[in-house]
Amino acid sequence: MVYLLDKVWKEYRGRAGVTRALDGLSLSVERGERLALVGRSGAGKTTLFRLLNATLRPTRGRVLFDERDVGQMSSRELRAMRRRVGTVYQQHYLVPSLSVLDNALCGGLGRWSLWQTARSVLRPERADVEEAEHFLELVGLKDKLRERADTLSGGQQQRLAVARVLMQNPEVILADEPVASLDPGLADSVMNLLHEVADEGRRTLVVALHNVELALGYFPRVVGLRGGAVALDAKASGLTREALAEFYADEKAWQQTPVT
Amino acid sequence: MATDSGHIAPRSVARGRGGDLLTPRRVVVMLGTVAALALCWRAAEVRPALLFDRMTLAAVWNFLRGLFPPDLSPDFLRVVLKATFQTIAVALAGTLLSVGIGMPLGVLATATLWRRGPLLEGERRGTKLKLLAALSLSTRALLGFLRAVPDLMWGLLFVVAVGLGSLAGTLALAVAYGGVLGRVYGDVFEDVDPRPVEALHAAGATRAQVFLRGVWPQAAPAVAAYTLYNFECAVRAAAVLGFVGAGGLGYEINLSMRLFEYGQVLTLILAFVALLTGTDALSRHFRRRLHAEVSPASPARFLMEETLGVGAPPFGRRASRVLSRVRARAVVPLLAFAALCSLYAVGFLNGALLDEGLASRVARFVARMFPPDLSAEFLLGLVRPLFQTVGISVIGTLLGIAVGAGLALPATSTLAFVPADAAGRRSASGLAARWLAYRVARAVFTLLRAIPELVWVLVCIIAVGLGPFAGTLAIGLHTGGVLGKLYAETLEEVPMRPVEALRAAGARGPQVFLWAMWPQARPMLLSYTVLRWEMNLRVSTVLGLVGGGGLGQAVYNNVQLGFYTRLSTLIAVVYALVVATDWLSDRLRYRTPDECEPPRRT
Numbered sequence: 001m002v003y004l005l006d007k008v009w010k011e012y013r014g015r016a017g018v019t020r021a022l023d024g025l026s027l028s029v030e031r032g033e034r035l036a037l038v039g040r041s042g043a044g045k046t047t048l049f050r051l052l053n054a055t056l057r058p059t060r061g062r063v064l065f066d067e068r069d070v071g072q073m074s075s076r077e078l079r080a081m082r083r084r085v086g087t088v089y090q091q092h093y094l095v096p097s098l099s100v101l102d103n104a105l106c107g108g109l110g111r112w113s114l115w116q117t118a119r120s121v122l123r124p125e126r127a128d129v130e131e132a133e134h135f136l137e138l139v140g141l142k143d144k145l146r147e148r149a150d151t152l153s154g155g156q157q158q159r160l161a162v163a164r165v166l167m168q169n170p171e172v173i174l175a176d177e178p179v180a181s182l183d184p185g186l187a188d189s190v191m192n193l194l195h196e197v198a199d200e201g202r203r204t205l206v207v208a209l210h211n212v213e214l215a216l217g218y219f220p221r222v223v224g225l226r227g228g229a230v231a232l233d234a235k236a237s238g239l240t241r242e243a244l245a246e247f248y249a250d251e252k253a254w255q256q257t258p259v260t
Numbered sequence: 261m262a263t264d265s266g267h268i269a270p271r272s273v274a275r276g277r278g279g280d281l282l283t284p285r286r287v288v289v290m291l292g293t294v295a296a297l298a299l300c301w302r303a304a305e306v307r308p309a310l311l312f313d314r315m316t317l318a319a320v321w322n323f324l325r326g327l328f329p330p331d332l333s334p335d336f337l338r339v340v341l342k343a344t345f346q347t348i349a350v351a352l353a354g355t356l357l358s359v360g361i362g363m364p365l366g367v368l369a370t371a372t373l374w375r376r377g378p379l380l381e382g383e384r385r386g387t388k389l390k391l392l393a394a395l396s397l398s399t400r401a402l403l404g405f406l407r408a409v410p411d412l413m414w415g416l417l418f419v420v421a422v423g424l425g426s427l428a429g430t431l432a433l434a435v436a437y438g439g440v441l442g443r444v445y446g447d448v449f450e451d452v453d454p455r456p457v458e459a460l461h462a463a464g465a466t467r468a469q470v471f472l473r474g475v476w477p478q479a480a481p482a483v484a485a486y487t488l489y490n491f492e493c494a495v496r497a498a499a500v501l502g503f504v505g506a507g508g509l510g511y512e513i514n515l516s517m518r519l520f521e522y523g524q525v526l527t528l529i530l531a532f533v534a535l536l537t538g539t540d541a542l543s544r545h546f547r548r549r550l551h552a553e554v555s556p557a558s559p560a561r562f563l564m565e566e567t568l569g570v571g572a573p574p575f576g577r578r579a580s581r582v583l584s585r586v587r588a589r590a591v592v593p594l595l596a597f598a599a600l601c602s603l604y605a606v607g608f609l610n611g612a613l614l615d616e617g618l619a620s621r622v623a624r625f626v627a628r629m630f631p632p633d634l635s636a637e638f639l640l641g642l643v644r645p646l647f648q649t650v651g652i653s654v655i656g657t658l659l660g661i662a663v664g665a666g667l668a669l670p671a672t673s674t675l676a677f678v679p680a681d682a683a684g685r686r687s688a689s690g691l692a693a694r695w696l697a698y699r700v701a702r703a704v705f706t707l708l709r710a711i712p713e714l715v716w717v718l719v720c721i722i723a724v725g726l727g728p729f730a731g732t733l734a735i736g737l738h739t740g741g742v743l744g745k746l747y748a749e750t751l752e753e754v755p756m757r758p759v760e761a762l763r764a765a766g767a768r769g770p771q772v773f774l775w776a777m778w779p780q781a782r783p784m785l786l787s788y789t790v791l792r793w794e795m796n797l798r799v800s801t802v803l804g805l806v807g808g809g810g811l812g813q814a815v816y817n818n819v820q821l822g823f824y825t826r827l828s829t830l831i832a833v834v835y836a837l838v839v840a841t842d843w844l845s846d847r848l849r850y851r852t853p854d855e856c857e858p859p860r861r862t
Contacts (some may be wrong), residue, residue, distance in 0.1 A: 093459040102473075
């Protein structure tokens with residue numbers, strides 16, 4: 001088992017009071033599993049992702065990664081864990097002023113020393129560059145190596161984000177709505193790419209999606225979030241499109257619930 | 261408010277009805293303001309009659325006559341050249357050291373690295389993290405202190421600590437601008453897009469790696485631009501620091517003034533203005549280039565446009581990039597060489613100095629400042645100079661408003677000139693008069709602005725003698741130039757459609773101004789003025805160093821007498837005063853949230 005979440009709560013304290021993003025969520029994910037995460041905006045998907053890649057602490061409850069409690073890890077252990085979990089974010093998570101190649105190389109930061117990083121600013125190591133170029137070729141960006149990341153189109157940026165994760169070489173790949181801003185053809189190519197990558201190293205793949213078709217078409221397991229808890233967890237083969245549409249249509253309590 | 265039920269009148273209309281113009285609160289505020297102004301007037305020892313005294317006029321005439329012809333003898337030009345280079349060296353070396361101080365402090369002060377945000381939300385809040393957060397907060401406070409004490413005050417302190425000369429000036433710039441840069445760097449680092457930073461963090465990068473690959477690439481152009489801008493300020497400050505004995509142009513101006521060699525003074529001032537203009541043009545050129553390098557989506561770009569007033573680059577971004585990269589390669593070694601030269605010139609790489617132990621001399625001086633003198637007698641004696649300082653800044657600013665506002669109207673091109681294709685007859689003589697008034701007003705602004713407050717103090721001392729009145733006049737003259745230019749530019753930038761509409765309806769010049777320009781420009785004008793007052797207060801704490809009254813006078817006296825324990829008290833008082841003014845000025849400027857905030861210019 002890669003992940004085990006046991007009754008996890010997450011509350012944010014803001015100016016408008018406390019907002020509950022996760023409300024006693026429990027979930028387990030097996031190694032090598034392919035899982036689509038669906039739910040409305042505000043259902044808690046992004047918060048769940050941040051728990052899964054250990055950039056956020058739950059208010060209550062435990063998150064186990066590889067049978068170890070994330071809450072008990074030291075910062076060194078947390079970094080080691082983050083290295084094993086790669087995240088493909090939505091747009092704008094690339095460093096805009098760095099080149100495509102440099103952005104891809106950033107995936108390697110977790111295994112580099114500070115000295116190596118400093119040196120890579122001036123002249124990255126041959127082997128690293130070759131590796132990054134290989135991945136950029138895989139995602140079809142080989143001819144854009146020297147361009148700045150902010151000059152790329154939305155689809156190209158998304159593929160660059162995938163290349164960065166490949167460079168990281170993680171055991172788990174998390175993707176937070178990776179196709180939200182792409183047209184259907186590009187969306188398919190990015191989904192295929194993610195699956196190819198996952199197939200290659202028997203990696204676990206968790207993808208948050210808005211698109212019902214893609215969720216059913218690409219993933220054997222679909223988990224639906226509503227109001228910060230799991231409201232649906234089923235095999236895709238047993239799910240009809242209507243059942244999923246009904247899940248989305250249910251208006252009750254899909255928003256984050258204000259507590260005070 | 262006098263509004264009909266359910267109908268919200270525009271604010272100006274609601275105010276114009278004036279049914280409750282005289283609320284008790286307003287009456288109290290008004291009376292309080294009048295009383296405060298009267299106190300300030302007394303404290304600043306303003307004596308208008310003195311201005312028109314025969315002796316005063318004779319002294320000013322004598323001074324003006326003495327300015328011409330400027331001394332252009334080869335011997336003196338050599339002195340001017342040497343002083344100019346010394347000023348440049350002090351500014352360069354000071355900027356270099358201030359970057360060395362500001363960069364680490366700025367990184368430490370960055371809240372998003374140590375105190376809040378995605379980098380910390382996944383960590384366990386252990387002792388180590390808490391300590392780091394506390395360190396970060398105290399760094400911020402330290403930067404605030406370094407910034408609040410005026411650079412001239414630092415200059416005087418270092419002159420006492422390490423002796424007369426350019427080394428003291430360099431150290432003063434390093435500390436004062438280290439505080440400024442540290443704060444600015446911290447703000448720039450905090451304002452970068454947090455999303456790429458989070459992505460690198462999630463990939464297992466350490467904090468240092470996140471900074472190097474996520475924060476720095478986004479912040480670098482803004483950091484460079486601010487540093488350049490800071491160099492511009494440092495050149496001005498380096499010249500002025502000479503007044504307290506730190507060498508360079510200021511020292512020579514002070515000396516020539518005291519020797520009544522006014523022809524030399526004019527030459528020196530011309531050199532000073534030329535130096536400032538040159539630096540300004542150079543820095544503006546590079547800043548425009550850097551501006552093009554910042555990603556359009558980045559908040560840093562917005563920040564740069566707001567504070568630096570840098571417009572779009574003249575060339576396309578792509579086209580200029582290769583070229584700028586080649587140039588950047590050449591600029592770095594060139595800069596390094598210049599910096600080394602300047603460090604050598606101000607005596608930093610001088611072996612003898614290092615042997616003597618610069619640090620130990622500074623440490624000994626600091627030790628002599630403690631414990632601060634808190635005796636009731638001394639503290640009570642500070643009340644008068646404290647009031648003087650506030651009075652000088654307030655009355656000086658008011659004087660500046662009067663001068664600036666009076667000259668701003670003819671200096672506003674949209675008011676002074678009617679479009680060439682406007683209907684109606686116009687007389688050639690009327691046009692010529694307007695054109696002349698416009699040119700004269702603009703020239704007066706340039707003159708008043710270019711000459712630093714401290715030089716104005718020396719001039720005013722010739723006219724009205726030592727004391728706070730000279731300081732008040734000096735601030736008034738310099739501020740008049742600064743505010744006049746800002747006022748005119750603000751009025752020119754007002755949206756023109758309402759103006760045209762009123763003109764079309766037959767309104768005359770003054771009516772157009774009152775009903776179309778003033779209401780639109782009011783918040784900006786107000787804000788600029790309050791900001792200027794805030795700066796003037798800082799200046800008025802140091803005017804006394806050259807005889808302009810206020811707290812500076814007390815500082816100067818106690819330095820001369822060697823009462824260093826009193827010096828630390830005085831620094832604390834200046835710090836408190838500056839912090840209080842900042843707070844008040846922020847409150848005055850942000851009072852009405854619907855009114856826009858103009859860029860902060862220093």
